[in-house]
Every structure is written in C-alpha cells, then in structure tokens.
Amino acid sequence: MDKVFLLATNGLIWGLIIALIALGLAVIFGLLDIINLAHGDFFMVGTVLAWATMQTTGSFWLAFIVAPLIGFLLGALIQRVIIQPIHNVAALSIVATFGLSLILQESVRITYGPTPGRILAPISGTIHMFGVDYEIYRLFAAAVAILALGGFFVFLNHTKLGTWMRAVRHDRDTAIAMGIPAGRIYVLTFGIGFALAALGGVVAAPITTVDFRGGVDILPFCFMAVIIGGLGNLPGTAAAAVLLAFLEGIIQSVADPTVARIASLLLMSAVLLLRPQGLFQGLTR
Amino acid sequence: MSPASIRLILWVLVTAFMLAVPWLVPALLNAFWVSVIAEILIWSLFAASVNLLYGYTGLLSFGQALYFGFGMYGVAIGIQDLHLSFWPALSLGIVAAMAMALVTGVFAVRLTWHYFAIITVVFSLIFYFLALSNKWLTGGDDGINFSLPPTFRIGGFTRSLTDATFQYEFILATVALCFWLMHRLIESPLGKALVAIRDNDVRASLIGLNVYLLRLIAFVLAGFLAGVSGALFAFFGRYASASYMFYHVSGEAVVWTIVGGAGTLLGPVVGTTLFIIVREVVSTHWEHHSLIVGAVAILVVIFAPKGVVGLWNDWMARLSERGSTPASAAELRVGP
Amino acid sequence: MNQPTSEPILRTEGLTKRFGGLTAVDDLSFSVTGSRLHAIIGPNGAGKTTFFNLISGLLQPTDGRVFFLGEDITGAKPHQISRLGIKRTLQIKSVFPKLTVAENLWITKRAGHGFLDPFRPARADRETTSAVERTLEQVGLSALADRQAGTLSYGDVALLEIGMAAIAQPRLLLLDEPTCGMSPAETARAVDKILELARSIDIIIIEHDMDVVFEIADDITVMAQGAILAQGSPAQIAADERVREAYLGREEDEDYVEEAAHA
Numbered sequence: 080m081d082k083v084f085l086l087a088t089n090g091l092i093w094g095l096i097i098a099l100i101a102l103g104l105a106v107i108f109g110l111l112d113i114i115n116l117a118h119g120d121f122f123m124v125g126t127v128l129a130w131a132t133m134q135t136t137g138s139f140w141l142a143f144i145v146a147p148l149i150g151f152l153l154g155a156l157i158q159r160v161i162i163q164p165i166h167n168v169a170a171l172s173i174v175a176t177f178g179l180s181l182i183l184q185e186s187v188r189i190t191y192g193p194t195p196g197r198i199l200a201p202i203s204g205t206i207h208m209f210g211v212d213y214e215i216y217r218l219f220a221a222a223v224a225i226l227a228l229g230g231f232f233v234f235l236n237h238t239k240l241g242t243w244m245r246a247v248r249h250d251r252d253t254a255i256a257m258g259i260p261a262g263r264i265y266v267l268t269f270g271i272g273f274a275l276a277a278l279g280g281v282v283a284a285p286i287t288t289v290d291f292r293g294g295v296d297i298l299p300f301c302f303m304a305v306i307i308g309g310l311g312n313l314p315g316t317a318a319a320a321v322l323l324a325f326l327e328g329i330i331q332s333v334a335d336p337t338v339a340r341i342a343s344l345l346l347m348s349a350v351l352l353l354r355p356q357g358l359f360q361g362l363t364r
Numbered sequence: 365m366s367p368a369s370i371r372l373i374l375w376v377l378v379t380a381f382m383l384a385v386p387w388l389v390p391a392l393l394n395a396f397w398v399s400v401i402a403e404i405l406i407w408s409l410f411a412a413s414v415n416l417l418y419g420y421t422g423l424l425s426f427g428q429a430l431y432f433g434f435g436m437y438g439v440a441i442g443i444q445d446l447h448l449s450f451w452p453a454l455s456l457g458i459v460a461a462m463a464m465a466l467v468t469g470v471f472a473v474r475l476t477w478h479y480f481a482i483i484t485v486v487f488s489l490i491f492y493f494l495a496l497s498n499k500w501l502t503g504g505d506d507g508i509n510f511s512l513p514p515t516f517r518i519g520g521f522t523r524s525l526t527d528a529t530f531q532y533e534f535i536l537a538t539v540a541l542c543f544w545l546m547h548r549l550i551e552s553p554l555g556k557a558l559v560a561i562r563d564n565d566v567r568a569s570l571i572g573l574n575v576y577l578l579r580l581i582a583f584v585l586a587g588f589l590a591g592v593s594g595a596l597f598a599f600f601g602r603y604a605s606a607s608y609m610f611y612h613v614s615g616e617a618v619v620w621t622i623v624g625g626a627g628t629l630l631g632p633v634v635g636t637t638l639f640i641i642v643r644e645v646v647s648t649h650w651e652h653h654s655l656i657v658g659a660v661a662i663l664v665v666i667f668a669p670k671g672v673v674g675l676w677n678d679w680m681a682r683l684s685e686r687g688s689t690p691a692s693a694a695e696l697r698v699g700p
Numbered sequence: 701m702n703q704p705t706s707e708p709i710l711r712t713e714g715l716t717k718r719f720g721g722l723t724a725v726d727d728l729s730f731s732v733t734g735s736r737l738h739a740i741i742g743p744n745g746a747g748k749t750t751f752f753n754l755i756s757g758l759l760q761p762t763d764g765r766v767f768f769l770g771e772d773i774t775g776a777k778p779h780q781i782s783r784l785g786i787k788r789t790l791q792i793k794s795v796f797p798k799l800t801v802a803e804n805l806w807i808t809k810r811a812g813h814g815f816l817d818p819f820r821p822a823r824a825d826r827e828t829t830s831a832v833e834r835t836l837e838q839v840g841l842s843a844l845a846d847r848q849a850g851t852l853s854y855g856d857v858a859l860l861e862i863g864m865a866a867i868a869q870p871r872l873l874l875l876d877e878p879t880c881g882m883s884p885a886e887t888a889r890a891v892d893k894i895l896e897l898a899r900s901i902d903i904i905i906i907e908h909d910m911d912v913v914f915e916i917a918d919d920i921t922v923m924a925q926g927a928i929l930a931q932g933s934p935a936q937i938a939a940d941e942r943v944r945e946a947y948l949g950r951e952e953d954e955d956y957v958e959e960a961a962h963a
Contacts, residue, residue, distance in 0.1 A: 573811045
C-alpha cells in the first residue's frame with residue numbers, strides 16, 4: 080500500500096512538472112499549428128542548462144532564471160529563423176522540427192557528452208508523511224510547478240501580451256485587423272513554449288537524469304496531454320498531464336512501466352478517434 | 365539537348381550502373397559498398413511508402429516504421445519460429461504488414477492532417493512498446509538473429525541465399541518491380557484520383573470520389589511497400605529488432621522523401637541515397653552525422669521545399685519551354 | 701432535354717440545421733420542378749449555402765428530409781449524392797490546383813462513375829479524353845488545357861468550374877455564387893455558359909448579383925434567416941413588399957420592379 084501511495088504521489092508530482100512542459104507544447108501547437116517534434120529536446124536542454132549553471136556558478140537556484148531565459152531566446156530565434164519562412168505548410172514544419180530535434184540532441188551529445196549524469200538536489204532529506212519517507216525536493220518541485228503554472232495562467236488572462244496571444248489564437252485575421260502584431264506574437268509564443276519546457280527541465284533535473292536522449296520519452300507524453308486535454312484547451316492540457324502521470328504512476332505499481340505507457344497511448348488513440356476536442360471540453364475554451 | 369533525351373541518357377546510365385554493381389563496385393572501391401547500395405535500395409522503398417501517402421495522397425504518416433516492422437518480424441519469426449522457407453516467409457511478412465495497415469488504416473484515415481500524423485505515431489509507438497515488452501517473441505531492442513534457409517528456389521532455378529551477388533540482384537529486382545508498380549499506379553485513374561484528393565479533398569468528394577475508401581487503399585498500398593522493404597531488410601541482414609519500429613525511423617524516411625522530392629517517383633530514391641551515402645562517408649571520420657541530417661532537413665525545407673527531383677523537374681520544364689511538355693510530375697502540396 | 705414531370709426533381713421536407721444555439725436553416729420545405737432555372741437569393745447569413753451543403757451531403761440535417769427524383773437521400777455522403785447526379789460548385793472557387801485544366805476535367809468525368817482502375821494508364825481512356833476535349837472547347841479553355849489550374853485567372857477558374865460541372869452531366873446542378881468577384885466581361889461570359897447548360901440540365905443557383913438573377917432565372921426563392929420568405933416568378937418577387945423590405949428595399953431597385961413588370 081505504501082508503495083502505491085509513493086508511486087501515486089510521485090506520479091502526481093511528475094505530472095505537475097510535465098504539465099508545465101506540455102503547456103509549452105500546447106501553446107505552440109495551439110497557436111502556431113505546429114507539431115513540434117523537438118519539444119522533448121527543449122526540456123532536455125533545460126536539464127543541461129541546469130547542470131551547466133551549477134558547473135559554472137555553483138548555484139542551482141540561478142538555473143531557475145538562466146534556463147528559461149536562454150530557452151526563451153532560443154525559442155524566439157528558432158521561430159524567426161526556421162519556422163517563420165515555412166509555417167504555412169504543416170508538413171514542412173514537422174520535418175523542420177524533426178531536424179531541429181536531431182541537431183539539439185547531437186549538439187548536447189557533443190558538448191555535454193553521451194553519458195547520462197545526475198544533479199544533486201539542492202534540498203536533500205526526507206519528510207515522513209502518511210507512513211512513507213518523502214523527498215523534500217520533490218515536494219518543492221511540485222510547489223514550483225504549481226507556482227509556474229499559476230503564473231502562466233495569470234499572464235495569459237490578465238496581461239496585455241497574454242490577451243494578445245489568446246486573441247491571435249482565436250481569430251488571427253481579426254487580431255491583425257485590430258492592430259495586434261501577429262508575427263511578433265508568434266515569436267513570443269515559441270519563446271514561451273521553449274522557456275516553459277526549459278523550466279520544466281530545471282525543476283526535473285535533480286529527479287531525473289541529464290541525458291542527451293532525455294527528451295525522447297517526454298515528447299509522446301506531452302502530446303498525449305495536449306490531445307487528451309484538448310487542442311487549444313490550456314487548462315485541459317495541464318489537467319490531462321497530471322491525470323496521465325498519476326494514472327501511469329498507479330499502473331506502474333502493479334505492472335510493467337511499458338504497460339502503463341501502452342495504456343496511455345491507447346487512451347490517446349481513443350480520444351483522437353472518438354472525441355478529438357479532448358476530454359476536458361468544459362474547462363474553459 | 366531536349367529534356368526527353370537527357371532523361372533517356374540518364375536512365376540508360378543508371379540502369380547499366382545498377383546492373384553492374386556487383387562487379388563494378390568491388391573493382392573500383394570495395395565490396396562493402398555493394399551492401400551499402402543494397403541497403404539504399406531497401407530504404408528507398410521504405411521512403412517510397414511515405415511518398416505514396418504524402419506526395420500523392422496528401423497524408424503525412426510518421427508511423428510507416430510500424431509496417432516495416434511487421435514485414436521484418438513476419439520474415440524473422442516465420443523463419444526462426446515457424447521454420448518457413450523463403451517464399452512463405454516473405455509472403456508472411458508482406459501479408460502481415462498489409463493486414464496491419466488495413467486495421468490501423470481503418471481508424472487513422474478517418475482523421476486528417478495533424479491528427480492523422482499524430483495517430484500514425486501513436487499506433488507505431490503502441491506496437492513498438494509491445495514489441496519491446498514481448499522479448500520472448502521479438503527479442504526486444506536487442507532483436508532476433510536468425511539464419512536463412514540455404515536456397516532460393518523458383519521453378520527450376522536455384523541459388524544459394526548466402527551468395528552476396530544474388531542477394532543484391534534479388535533486392536534490385538524486387539525494388540525495381542515495386543517502383544514500376546508505383547509508376548503504373550500513378551499513371552492510372554486510381555492514381556489521378558489520389559492526387560485530386562490530395563489537392564482538394566472536399567471537391568474530390570463532391571465530384572463523386574469516396575475519399576475515405578481511396579485514402580484507405582493508399583494506406584494499405586503504402587503498408588505493402590513498407591512491408592516489402594522490412595521483409596527484404598530481415599532477409600538480408602538476417603536480423604530483426606524492435607528499434608526499427610521507433611518513430612525516428614519513420615521520421616528519417618519523411619526527411620529523405622522531402623529532401624529527395626515528395627510527389628515525384630524517384631524523389632525517395634534520391635533522398636535516401638544522399639543521406640545514406642553522407643552517413644557512410646561522414647561516420648568514418650566523424651560520429652556526429654546526425655547534425656548534418658538535421659541541418660540539411662531544415663535547409664531543404666526552407667530553401668528548396670520541392671526537393672532535389674522537384675527542382676530538377678522545374679529545370680527540365682524550363683528547358684522545354686519551347687515545346688509543350690505537360691507538367692507530368694505531381695508537385696509538393698502546399699497548404700493544409 | 702428534360703421533360704417537365706409531376707415529380708419535383710428536388711424536394712425538401714422540414715429541413716432544419718442547428719449549430720448549437722444557432723438555427724441556420726429552419727424547417728425548410730422547398731421543391732424544384734424540372735426544366736426551370738431556379739435562383740435562390742437572400743441577405744448574407746440567410747442560410748443559402750448551408751442549404752446547399754445540406755443537399756450535397758457536406759452537412760447532416762438536424763431534422764427533415766431531402767428527396768431527389770423521389771428518392772430519399774437524407775444523410776447520404778457527399779460522394780454518394782454526387783454519383784446520384786447532383787453536382788455543385790463551392791462559393792469560393794475550388795478546383796484541383798496542382799492538376800492541369802485537362803486533368804481537372806478528366807478526373808471529374810471519371811470520378812462520377814465506374815471503377816478506378818489502378819492498372820491501365822489514364823491516357824488509354826479514349827471516351828473520357830474526348831469528353832474532356834469537347835468540354836474544353838465548350839467553355840473556351842482549350843488553349844489553357846495544360847496549365848496548372850492553380851495558375852489560372854479568377855475568371856478562367858470559374859469557367860473551369862462550369863466545365864467541370866457540365867462534363868459530369870449531372871441531373872441537377874447547384875451553383876453557389878458563380879459570378880462572385882467577376883468583372884462585367886467575365887460575368888457575361890459565365891452567364892452565357894450557364895444559360896447554355898440550363899438547356900439540358902436543371903440548375904439551382906445562389907446569386908447576389910441581381911442583374912444576373914433577373915436575367916436568367918425562371919423561378920426565384922427568397923431566403924431570410926434560414927426560412928423561405930417568398931417564392932415566385934421574377935415579376936412576383938420584384939413586386940413583393942416583404943422582399944423589398946428585407947432585401948431589395950432601396951431606391952435604385954425600383955428599376956427591377958419596372959423591368960420585371962414588363963418582362
């Protein structure tokens with residue numbers, strides 16, 4: 080029973096972190112209509128940036144600022160240089176992001192190296208809760224994720240930029256007619272997408288490994304969250320991420336992790352075929 | 365020189381070269397390159413399956429590796445566990461791939477664009493994970509190694525399957541046959557209907573085309589091509605592994621197709637050749653050839669979306685401006 | 701040449717389409733008899749194109765039935781309805797842009813019937829090829845036969861669409877704003893072609909250009925807010941108070957009343 084509780088809670092926390100990353104994908108997918116095959120690698124770059132920050136400054140906390148910032152700049156650059164010229168043609172942008180994924184993975188492999196590494200959690204120790212020893216860092220990670228998620232939704236709903244983003248997503252032509260600079264919003268969006276993934280990477284780094292292939296597993300999971308949550312439904316995506324990770328955590332306590340993954344994929348197929356608007360239709364737009 | 369004669373000369377040269385490879389290449393280079401060329405042929409066929417769906421029907425599948433895998437495992441399991449001989453094992457692989465394409469296609473083809481692409485990946489991932497976790501059957505990521513039945517028999521004609529020259533010839537013949545079939549398909553009424561659907565699916569249904577059924581047919585045919593390439597791969601590597609069902613494999617084929625020229629018959633061949641040769645040449649000196657693949661993919665997509673063969677066709681069309689050459693190559697679809 | 705029959709060629713009963721809270725087509729009972737060119741007019745948002753979408757199968761009705769030549773076709777798929785003999789054009793000019801003009805016509809003719817043979821080359825189909833040549837001449841596009849349809853001028857695309865409509869030899873042709881966005885010269889050409897077609901095909905046309913409507917229509921139906929406001933001959937419609945209020949009601953259109961009255 081303890082094991083189940085531990086796996087379930089871990090799943091929940093992991094789900095919150097994934098929600099952050101998936102939100103980045105949702106924003107890119109929902110606004111730019113781009114299937115970003117490099118998104119998992121954006122997360123991976125976040126973990127590497129966390130490691131690099133620790134190496135150069137000795138402080139892990141600094142990474143919380145550095146990684147998202149660099150992520151944002153990289154994302155903006157990518158949008159401007161690579162995506163902008165081709166974003167009308169869906170198939171081409173899929174190929175471009177696939178190429179980007181290869182470049183990111185290989186670049187990290189060259190600079191960081193092929194061996195997975197670990198980062199020590201800045202907060203060590205455990206708390207005894209409900210009969211189980213709980214890692215404090217994980218609880219902290221959950222708190223950070225919740226804060227970041229909340230902050231993002233505040234940004235989206237209560238700031239001018241956020242409102243512009245929602246307007247362009249909703250009706251591009253009208254938004255342009257109203258004077259909103261759609262081109263710059265796209266750049267902003269991609270930057271935010273990368274930044275969210277990178278932040279997720281920092282938060283997750285002490286829990287997972289720093290590995291140039293770290294994004295490969297994350298990518299399908301993020302897509303699952305976006306599809307099951309509903310394309311364009313940002314709160315839905317976050318909710319779906321948490322739910323999926325939680326469920327996978329529970330299933331893992333009784334079965335192979337692969338089984339859990341297959342179950343999620345089957346659920347995703349069902350949603351795509353039967354209810355493509357996602358499961359959380361009611362939750363906002 | 366007119367485009368028609370340029371084409372003819374090219375065809376003659378290439379055909380002569382391909383037929384002479386088993387003798388020419390070891391003499392000029394190294395026997396190793398014969399197997400590289402054989403590999404190129406197999407993967408070109410795989411890329412052709414992506415091309416049939418994307419270039420001609422307008423469906424971007426990122427999951428063709430699934431059918432490649434079924435072709436591959438059909439042969440491997442057929443020989444290893446079921447002790448089948450050559451032709452039955454080959455048939456098993458191909459039939460398995462087509463059956464899988466039919467079953468998944470029935471669902472996948474109901475969706476379009478993003479959702480179609482995504483569900484093809486999802487289906488291939490499901491089976492990838494199934495293959496990984498059923499190591500007793502599939503050998504998981506490590507794969508199955510098996511040995512071939514010793515002889516190939518057709519009518520009274522017998523050859524040893526371990527004869528490298530024969531292997532190459534068989535692959536060449538099979539791949540050439542498949543491409544010829546694809547050529548016939550493209551020129552046929554069915555082919556024209558697929559291109560119409562690619563261009564404007566609403567209009568296609570309004571003129572009486574059963575879009576769903578036609579897409580499904582294309583999907584199964586693509587499954588056939590992928591299955592054949594998987595079966596050939598298994599036969600001539602004597603190896604099958606779940607890692608070949610991963611979406612990276614599908615993705616690379618998409619890149620090869622687009623770089624070579626989607627919507628052209630030989631685009632997949634050109635693209636695959638380019639990338640595999642670069643890989644072989646570069647990886648002996650530098651292990652990070654994936655960087656090149658990624659960079660080329662991005663550059664082509666931005667600057668030359670029609671791909672190599674697409675550009676070539678444009679050039680040919682300009683050359684024959686004086687005459688009247690009908691635009692025969694269906695071009696890259698633009699727009700959702 | 702179609703003989704007037706007692707059975708209307710197209711009939712709807714209580715046809716309704718609701719999108720969530722919006723009722724686009726409201727309990728429409730409508731019938732068209734043969735050998736007449738029937739025009740549907742009405743303000744934007746009246747439900748005219750939705751009506752066409754319902755008949756051609758692009759939309760499923762929320763309620764009501766559609767009968768074609770006496771047969772219930774409610775809920776049939778677009779390609780099935782097309783094969784029964786109803787063809788239509790779309791409001792925004794829509795052809796197969798990467799195919800040539802000739803190929804556009806070819807596939808339209810071939811798609812409507814028969815088996816799509818995957819083995820013999822398309823060129824070998826003499827019957828279809830000669831039909832394509834005839835149609836090219838009819839609409840005046842022979843010179844552009846090998847041009848990609850996506851490169852044509854707007855007016856030529858319209859002609860191609862009309863050609864595609866004709867080559868399929870439909871029993872009923874639905875034209876959705878065929879002269880939309882055309883210059884006067886292009887409009888005149890299109891109108892000529894449509895009148896030619898009308899001699900052998902039953903046509904229902906949605907139009908905004910009142911000149912065209914009053915020139916070619918035998919019957920007019922006026923739609924507003926998803927329902928039929930009025931039906932009748934051009935003269936009757938022009939004189940109808942409700943119609944003038946809802947739609948025509950402006951000083952300039954007094955001319956129509958004059959013209960129609962003397963027609």
